[in-house]
Amino acid sequence: MRLLGFICSSIVAVALLVGNVTNADASERYGKQKVVYHINTPGGEGDKVYLGAMRNIQNHINAVGAENLDLKVVIHGNGIGLLQSAKAAGNVQTAVANLRSQSVGFEVCANTLKGKNIALDQLYEVFNEDVVPSGVAELARLQQMGYTYIKP
Template sequence: MTHFIRLAAIIGLAIAFFATPNPSFAEGYGKQKVVYHINYLGGENSKAYRGAMRNIQNHINAVGVENMDIKVVLHGNGISMLQSAMADDGLQTVIGGLKSQNVKFHVCNNTLTGRNINYSDDLYDVWEDDIVPSGVAELSKLQQEGYTYIKP
């Protein structure tokens, strides 16, 4: 069953990745800078996280990867998405697919410190450059820089 779920995730990612935006739609959207805010638990089978990642992929598909600058800020319970991905091949595939489209994941150092989480051992595909001092301060900074705030 696990192989079936992984295969389904890979096929779904391939369809999303190769989906070409309708040029008439994409032209109307123009270039966009967006920050997605995740600070909640994913629920059973990381359903909320998968839904948020699907929203991001749909956004890219509609506007075109070349027109998007997307950041995902994770803090508080949102860090659980990257913890869950350590053992979830499907979630790994989705996160990796978004990263391959230049989506940047920013991880809150306050949460890591407060919860005694080691990013290199406990979180999926997180690097030192992904760590920001404060998730909420990062959200404010990005909005001041013109990023549109979205909480899926």
């Protein structure tokens, strides 16, 4: 009988320990993160690709916590369509605005703007300080600075 009580107590203790591990605070599990998301593809039908990428970013924030993230989105090439689509009221604009309100930085390639002849006022909430000389060079720079690269 004593052995059975010990086994039951041990099982309960292990269950409690496992429960505490699985419910660990996100900051304990993930810590602080520096991440760069790379957007350079067209949005697809109904901006499906852009909305999927924005969902990935939001899910990342939900898991780690905005206070634990230094998150940037680098946009170049056909990815510029994200901020062109966001210019019109709708789901893409809502997603971008929501991410910005959580301190997500959007960086836009000057080469793309020049090559596609796009002015900043044709994009949603892009200012001079958001423009980087080269999207791909910025991705490399951020990775050298310890940012984890993610291509949604």
